[in-house]
Every structure is written in structure tokens, then in C-alpha cells.
Amino acid sequence: MKVIGLTGGIASGKSTVSELLRGYGFAVVDADVASRTAVAAGSDGLQEVIAVFGGEAVIDGEMNRPYIGQLVFNDPEKRAALNSIIHPRVREIMALEKRAALQNGRYVVMDIPLLYENKLEATVDEVWVVYVPEHLQLERLMKRNDMTQEAAAARIASQLAIEEKKARADVVIDNSGDLQTLEQHVKKAVEQFFERNEKK
Structure with missing residues (x-):
């Protein structure tokens, strides 16, 4: 398929x-959804974000996206640090979803x-x-x-x-x-x- x-x-x-x-x-495998899952409340990914970006990186138990967005938008080093946390997890989540859909015979x-x-x-x-x-x-x-x-x-x-x-x-x-x-x-x-x- x-x-x-x-x-x-x-x-x-x-x-x-x-x-x-x-x-x-x-079957749609969505990178934006996977990137939210990668740093969902209580996840290892979110703990790593806190370790790198500090307590302000979280609001109400979720990643503080506007705050993180401002931090990384004009700072290549911080963006690379965030990507190194999120990208491997996103790839893994998407690969599992893709494999499951293909095994079910879906495009x-x-x-x-x-x-x-x-x-x-x-x-x-x-x-x-x-x-x-x-x-x-x-x-x-x-x-x-x-x-x-x-x-x-x-x-x-x-x-x-x-x-x-x-x-x-x-x-x-x-x-x-x-x-x-x-x-x-x-x-x-x-x-x-x-x-x-x-x-x-």
C-alpha cells in the first residue's frame, strides 16, 4: 500500500x-497531533522540556506553547534543543501509526x-x-x-x-x-x- x-x-x-x-x-497520520502527544501532560517528553526550558515551559500541566514558541522562534540553539526532544518521539509515534494502518491494508x-x-x-x-x-x-x-x-x-x-x-x-x-x-x-x-x- x-x-x-x-x-x-x-x-x-x-x-x-x-x-x-x-x-x-x-488513514491520516498527523505530525502536529504526534508532536502534541510527544509532550503531553505527564509524558517523559514534557519532563525533558521542563529540564531544558524551566518551570515557565508548563502551564496547567501542559506545555506552554506560546512561551516556548517565542523562545525558539528567533533562537536557533533553543529551537535545536526543543527539536532534539520532540522529533525522535514524533518519528516513533508516526512510524507506529503508519505501520498499523498499512498492516490493515489502508493507504x-x-x-x-x-x-x-x-x-x-x-x-x-x-x-x-x-x-x-x-x-x-x-x-x-x-x-x-x-x-x-x-x-x-x-x-x-x-x-x-x-x-x-x-x-x-x-x-x-x-x-x-x-x-x-x-x-x-x-x-x-x-x-x-x-x-x-x-x-x-
């Missing part, structure tokens, strides 16, 4: 596409926002990129997260450019229109995927 790597830029609509693919029967979607940035494309059979032009990405991110243009642009710049992701994708799902148009694009991509794989 094939494994799809689903990625895109921030505010490109990847989560929406992920949900639509679930509706077609794909798998690995929903990984930083798939290219973390050089994970070799771990999947094909890469699908949810694409929106950067000006639209900026507009949607500002609206969704109530951000200034400067802050939103900085977040976008911290990822690989969306045009680069589009150029490297096996399948591009354009999300520059409305939801109905996106649903049509996803339907077409799924139909073509089954045509490619069911015949073999």
Missing part, C-alpha cells in the same frame, strides 16, 4: 485537505508541515503539496492568526518557499479558490491516485 506525504505552507489549507482525504478512507497520508524542511520526502512514496500563492498565504495567515503583516511574513519566511514546494511536488492541489473548488481538486487527485495504484 502506498504512503502519501501531504505538505504545504502555513495557512495553505493543508488541514482541510487532510480532512477531505480522511473522507475518502485514507496512508503522512500529514507533515515541514516535510521538505526536515528532508523526509524519501520516507513516502509520493508528495502532495497544498498550494496557494504567497500573497494569498500572507493574507490568510494574517486573518487566521490575527497577525501583523510583518509577523505573518516572518512566519512564512521561516519555511521553504511555497513555489519551491510546488516545483518539487508529485501532485499539486491548488487551494487559491473557495472550498467547493478545493473539494473538486482533491476528488480529482484521489481518483488519479487510485487509477495509478489500483491497476498495479
Whole structure:
């Protein structure tokens, strides 16, 4: 059974596409969910975060994401320290989920926002990129997260450019229109995927 790597830029609509693919029967393994599990309340991962970042790293028993986010966003050393705690755990959680789904005979979607940035494309059979032009990405991110243009642009710049992701994708799902148009694009991509794989 094939494994799809689903990625895109921030505010490109990847989560929406992920949900639509679930509706077609794909098993979705979500990196964001796995990263929350890796540092869930009471976990070894969270204890390690406290050891490295101090007591302020936790609020109400959970990781204080806004605080940690501010700490690591402009500090490569702190970001590397956080990644060294989270990434190995995330990989393990996702690998177990993927193996279980494949053993059940299901096609798998690995929903990984930083798939290219973390050089994970070799771990999947094909890469699908949810694409929106950067000006639209900026507009949607500002609206969704109530951000200034400067802050939103900085977040976008911290990822690989969306045009680069589009150029490297096996399948591009354009999300520059409305939801109905996106649903049509996803339907077409799924139909073509089954045509490619069911015949073999």
C-alpha cells in the first residue's frame, strides 16, 4: 500500500485537505497531533522540556506553547534543543501509526508541515503539496492568526518557499479558490491516485 506525504505552507489549507482525504478512507497520520502527544501532560517528553526550558515551559500541566514558541522562534540553539526532544518521539509515534494502518491494508497520508524542511520526502512514496500563492498565504495567515503583516511574513519566511514546494511536488492541489473548488481538486487527485495504484 502506498504512503502519501501531504505538505504545504502555513495557512495553505493543508488541514482541510487532510480532512477531505480522511473522507475518502485514507488513514491520516498527523505530525502536529504526534508532536502534541510527544509532550503531553505527564509524558517523559514534557519532563525533558521542563529540564531544558524551566518551570515557565508548563502551564496547567501542559506545555506552554506560546512561551516556548517565542523562545525558539528567533533562537536557533533553543529551537535545536526543543527539536532534539520532540522529533525522535514524533518519528516513533508516526512510524507506529503508519505501520498499523498499512498492516490493515489502508493507504496512508503522512500529514507533515515541514516535510521538505526536515528532508523526509524519501520516507513516502509520493508528495502532495497544498498550494496557494504567497500573497494569498500572507493574507490568510494574517486573518487566521490575527497577525501583523510583518509577523505573518516572518512566519512564512521561516519555511521553504511555497513555489519551491510546488516545483518539487508529485501532485499539486491548488487551494487559491473557495472550498467547493478545493473539494473538486482533491476528488480529482484521489481518483488519479487510485487509477495509478489500483491497476498495479
